[in-house]
Amino acid sequence: MDSWYSGGSSSNTKKEPIIRDMVHEFSEDDEQEEYITEEQTFPTSSNDNVQSFSRTTHNIHFDLSKVDQKNLDSSQIASFVVNSVKANPSIPIKTIIMEIKNRLGYLVTYKKTTVAKQKALAMEFGDWDESYNHLPRWLQVVQDSVPGTVVQYITRPYVVDGVQDESNYILERVFWSFKPCIEGFKYCKPIVQVDGQFLTGKYHDTLLTAIGQDGNQNIFPLAFAIVEGETKEVLIWFFQLLQAYVTPQSNLCMTTDRGTTILSTLQSPKVVSEEDGLTLVYCIRHITSNFNKRFKNVDLKRKLINMGYEMKQLTLQAKLSAMQAEFPQAVS
Structure with missing residues (x-):
């Protein structure tokens, strides 16, 4: 960067x-x-x-x-x-x-x-350099304007020909959560969805987002981070900050994709412990997207989405049995 x-x-x-x-x-x-x-x-x-x-x-x-x-x-x-x-x-x-x-x-x-x-x-x-030079000030202004807003970032020294430039630093990653988001989560469902999105500008980094859900089933933004990639080290850093500042509650339901890195991270003792009571579930959107890539059946995908939102166990089993009878290759 x-x-x-x-x-x-x-x-x-x-x-x-x-x-x-x-x-x-x-x-x-x-x-x-x-x-x-x-x-x-x-x-x-x-x-x-x-x-x-x-x-x-x-x-x-x-x-x-x-x-x-x-x-x-x-x-x-x-x-x-x-x-x-x-x-x-x-x-x-x-x-x-x-x-x-x-x-x-x-x-x-x-x-x-x-x-x-x-x-x-x-x-x-303005250009990229000018924009990045403004970023530390922008983050400080956000904290001053909205007291209680959390901003954490990591930089590394800027080195030219083996000599460190004390007036410049390289941004590695940044995490932020606005105070209203932190306070508002106390009145939301104990559900947190974490997802990553590749950035396609000059700097090919990753935007991490943590999203909650209010009582009206509307999405509620919780925290954001721009990081160098979805590595285990980065995700541990993100989840530690998320838990420390935004979601300290126990017995949360965490929704993610089925990426091996994020699943491994959420099993790390650096992130969760048995006392946290964390329940991990998979995002239905990611499941149905991967499902449709294999079977390429829109009607089957719709049925799977409906099952993902079914609240009653008996009804879910009935729908699953009906899908197995109609599409045996899709249910093992």
């Missing part, structure tokens, strides 16, 4: 902190890409999930009369679409391509447009 600047000047700035996920980076070599023709198709999806917060404004007037379409580069495109990107930071690349086509009458490549969007985001919201 990128380095954090720890100098005093960054903590005194009045500039709005930025936390976001951006598109994949491309090198300047992509400037040499040829234009595509109208007959060519575009990718059906892209990783353009961007969330940004800034008070910076750019009033850029793009003179269409001076556009040299054959030499239109990503910087010109960025200036052209910056207002669109500002209004909707998650605007799809295909939309930008068609906007250029409609305004200039020419189709540009997907890569060139992606580079342009990245430059437009940097013009409006």
Whole structure:
């Protein structure tokens, strides 16, 4: 991950902190890409999930009369679409391509447009380094604004040519839980679901989430962490913090996928003990997804989901017997 600047000047700035996920980076070599023709198709999806917060404004007037379409580069495109990107930071690349086509009458490549969007985001919201330099201050502001919010992070020294730079540190992982989430869980069901999601921005880390459920069966966010991966060491760190600050109650029901690492972690004495009374169950969504990958039967998947939510043991056994009679290969 990128380095954090720890100098005093960054903590005194009045500039709005930025936390976001951006598109994949491309090198300047992509400037040499040829234009595509109208007959060519575009990718059906892209990783353009961007969330940004800034008070910076750019009033850029793009003179269409001076556009040299054959030499239109990503910087010109960025200036052209910056207002669109500002209004909707998650605007799809295909939309930008068609906007250029409609305004200039020419189709540009997907890569060139992606580079342009990245430059437009940097013009409006700052770049990756700037965003990471704001992160420690942002975390501190959250704790100051919402007293009782828990933030824990681990860094390592930034070393260049064997010499440690005392003013910069590398972010390894960060855990946070807002005070209202901590307090609110006391009035939720004793159920916690933990899941991980790969991040697809410049830094390919993992977002861990812990979610509860209130009395109306609505999801209730509990805690979050950005970590380097779902290793046993990382998961032990996450569950220890979760138990210490958010879910100290005993007799909880923990819902997870069937990943071997997370199951091994929850059996570690560093995480749980017999006195905790932890009950481990599997997420029905993950079970049915894996089930459908093998049998590829939507109706069978629906029946399995219904059984997963069945509260009565006798009814569950009856449904299971009916499925076994109809689909013997699916029930062993």
